[in-house]
Amino acid sequence: xxxxxxxxxxxxxxxxxxxxxxxxxxxxxxxxxxxxxxxxxxxxxxxxxxxxxxxxxxxxxxxxxxxxxxxxxxxxxxxxxxxxxxxxxxxxxxxxxxxxxxxxxxxxxxxxxxxxxxxxxxxxxxxxxxxxxxxxxxxxxxxxxxxxxxxxxxxxxxxxxxxxxxxxxxxxxxxxxxxxxxxxxxxxxxxxxxxxxxxxxxxxxxxxxxxxxxxxxxxxxxxxxxxxxxxxxxxxxxxxxxxxxxxxxxxxxxxxxxxxxxxxxxxxxxxxxxxxxxxxxxxxxxxxxxxxxxxxxxxxxxxxxxxxxxxxxxxxxxxxxxxxxxxxxxxxxxxxxxxxxxxxxxxxxxxxxxxxxxxxxxxxxxxxxxxxxxxxxxxxxxxxxxxxxxxxxxxxxxxxxxxxxxxxxxxxxxxxxxxxxxxxxxxxxxxxxxxxxxxxxxxxxxxxxxxxxxxxxxxxxxxxxxx
Numbered sequence: 001x002x003x004x005x006x007x008x009x010x011x012x013x014x015x016x017x018x019x020x021x022x023x024x025x026x027x028x029x030x031x032x033x034x035x036x037x038x039x040x041x042x043x044x045x046x047x048x049x050x051x052x053x054x055x056x057x058x059x060x061x062x063x064x065x066x067x068x069x070x071x072x073x074x075x076x077x078x079x080x081x082x083x084x085x086x087x088x089x090x091x092x093x094x095x096x097x098x099x100x101x102x103x104x105x106x107x108x109x110x111x112x113x114x115x116x117x118x119x120x121x122x123x124x125x126x127x128x129x130x131x132x133x134x135x136x137x138x139x140x141x142x143x144x145x146x147x148x149x150x151x152x153x154x155x156x157x158x159x160x161x162x163x164x165x166x167x168x169x170x171x172x173x174x175x176x177x178x179x180x181x182x183x184x185x186x187x188x189x190x191x192x193x194x195x196x197x198x199x200x201x202x203x204x205x206x207x208x209x210x211x212x213x214x215x216x217x218x219x220x221x222x223x224x225x226x227x228x229x230x231x232x233x234x235x236x237x238x239x240x241x242x243x244x245x246x247x248x249x250x251x252x253x254x255x256x257x258x259x260x261x262x263x264x265x266x267x268x269x270x271x272x273x274x275x276x277x278x279x280x281x282x283x284x285x286x287x288x289x290x291x292x293x294x295x296x297x298x299x300x301x302x303x304x305x306x307x308x309x310x311x312x313x314x315x316x317x318x319x320x321x322x323x324x325x326x327x328x329x330x331x332x333x334x335x336x337x338x339x340x341x342x343x344x345x346x347x348x349x350x351x352x353x354x355x356x357x358x359x360x361x362x363x364x365x366x367x368x369x370x371x372x373x374x375x376x377x378x379x380x381x382x383x384x385x386x387x388x389x390x391x392x393x394x395x396x397x398x399x400x401x402x403x404x405x406x407x408x409x410x411x412x413x414x415x416x417x418x419x420x421x422x423x424x425x426x427x428x429x430x431x432x433x434x435x436x437x438x439x440x441x442x443x444x445x446x447x448x449x450x451x452x453x454x455x456x457x458x459x460x461x462x463x464x465x466x467x
Contacts, residue, residue, distance in 0.1 A: 001086050003043045007064055011046050011088070013363050014056045014355050017048040019094070023325035030089045033074040033081045034136075035427055036342060036416070040082040042069060042089030048395045049094045049210040051177050052167060057208070059175035059454045061088055070202040072112065072144035075136040077343055078419070079426030080148060080201045084460040092143055095208060098122055102419040106214040107166065107183060112143025112207050129217040131158035134421070143207050151421035156378030157286075158215070162198045169209035171196055174454035183211050192379030196447075202458040204451040221249065221286035222297045223321045225271065226311040231255060231279035235353035238281070238377045242350065244303050246296055250284040253353075254326050258374040258385075261334040262327050269323045276386035277310060281377065282328055331374050332383075340396075344404060344428075348416030350380040359410045360367065362382055367403035368395055381420035408434045424462045426439050432464050441467055 012020045021027070022044050031041030041152075045070055048054045061068045067087030074081050083089050096113035103126055110119060118139040120130050133152035134140055139151070146168070151160040181187055181194040197205060228234040238251060256278050261345040281304070283297045301312065315321040335341055348356050357373060360382075364371050369391060375383040384407060388396050408418055408431050418428055418435050430439060445463055448455070 001043065001067075003066065003087075005233075007060065007066070009042060011044065011057060014053050014060070015046055015048050020046040024391055027045045027089070030071055030074070030091060032049050032084060033076045034423070035077055035079040035082070036290055037340075038079055038082055038426070040084045040125075042083035043086045043088070045071075045089040045091055047091045047094050051171050054090065054206050054208060055175040055177055056173045057088065057090065058171060058173055058456070062174055066452050066456060067459050070147070070206050072147070073115070073136075073139055073141040075140040076144060076148060077345070077427055077432040078148075078201075078239050078423045080423050080458070080461060081144075082426050086427055087456075090206065092141070092206075093333070096145075100213075101126060101128070104127070106216070107211055107323070108214055109209060109211050110142050110371065110400055111209060112141060112146070114142045114144060116140050116145060124217055127144075127217050128213065128214040128379070130164065130214055131155075132161050132164060135332060137329075139350060142210060142212075146198055146207055146210060147200065148204050148421065148423040151376060151379065151381065153252055153284075153325075153376060155376060155381075155421075157247050157249045160436055162416075164193060164213045165194055165198050165210060166213055167211040168194055168197055168207050169346050170205035170207055170463060173245070173454070182314075197375075199423070201461055203448055203461055204457070207456070208417050216286055218249075219287045219288050220283055220290050221321070222293045222295055223284045223315040223324060224281070224300070225313040225315070225324055226281045226283060226304050227236050227274070227277045227312075228279045229276055229280070229308045229310065232308075232354045232358060233307040234279040234281050235377065236355050237304050238353055239351040240303050240306070241283070241300055242259065242324050244299060246285070246299055246303075248378060249281065249286040249419075250376075252282040253377035253382070254280045254282065254328065254331060255372055256280075257372045258331045258335065259327065261372075262330050264296065265328045265334040268327060269327050271327065272314070272458035274310065282324060285299055286367065309326070326376075333387075335385045335387075338387070342386045342400065342404070342427075343402065343422075344384040344386070344406065344407060345381070345419045346411045346416060347379065347381040347420030348411055348414045352414040352416065353380055353382065354379060356382060356411060356414055356416070363403050363410070364404045366406075367399045369400055369403060376420070379420060380416065405431060405434070426461055429460075429462055430464050432462070 029039035032039045067085035084194035099109040114428040
């Protein structure tokens, strides 16, 4: 589609000439995220400063029925920020302030373009803790975290984004501005619009402020890296640790090649990975009493020693801990630098992890692709990276989608679902029939229509092309 000079002038009148862009290079820049190699540029990028300007933009979009895509930090892996129908790219980057840290009530009010790590560090200076820590926390924004219901390594103990969102200021597709809830820890007043917005991937409204719950900061942790000679046993150990009565603050799974590729990419990390090692678990416990943490670590050792493991590495210093976490958080970048790939975000009950991993490998053999798996094993959340390697373009285009569908069918058969934290967005929408019946999907679509009857806000996401 194309936008008339009249429409462009109306948008310019709202945000000012300095914050509206039609240059092709800029449009392409805002037309991609971290989802494979997709590029869907909008016709115009608009950078509003506040909810009132966003309201005015959406009123114009509604009047002319212009697709409008909220664009955050573009770190997403499901294509949620792609302007697949062109139109207006609504960049949220100017809404980047931490508005208030309420130390009395352990709450923080932020705008959506605040970087996750910046928020974590700001509240940590006051002895507080925001636990949600996606691997991209150094670059992803809180608004995108809310839109995708982001998790991270410490979700296993502390929960995901939805567990920390108390209240949201949202601009609805028709331009109305509402607060969805209250700044209280309990709220049983009407429908829970706050939680409806969390994970809605920018299809129901544009988040302009968020009130988030904080926790007191823990002062100590113990971190260990456990090498396994058998990847399936590493998956089995995950459930065994919980059944022994331990809830780690993080429990991460990495296949051998995930670590190998990362060590080649990232300097300054020294880990002795033997050829016989098939997988590693990175396990953390945290709290305020070191003696209790050591007892928990010893109990974890008694569990993992029941499996075929090599010598466990305990991180003795803060530098060692930082290096191990850097290794884990760099895996996705390492995979991307090694080959063209597709990443799927499967999640199952954690006891089913061994069966999921085994099934993924068998499906890969059937369709001729290799996979490298890693993820938040404590949550049963396994990221499946399908590697193109030396596959032909034809097989990559025709066989891999069939294999992905079987991976998702396997996941659902194990009482899991399609995405644990990356969302559905553009790339997974045509697999939604695996997880939901037609009645489910029609109900979700009816909710979308109530909020957005002209279907202007982030169209082409979540719902299958054909119901």
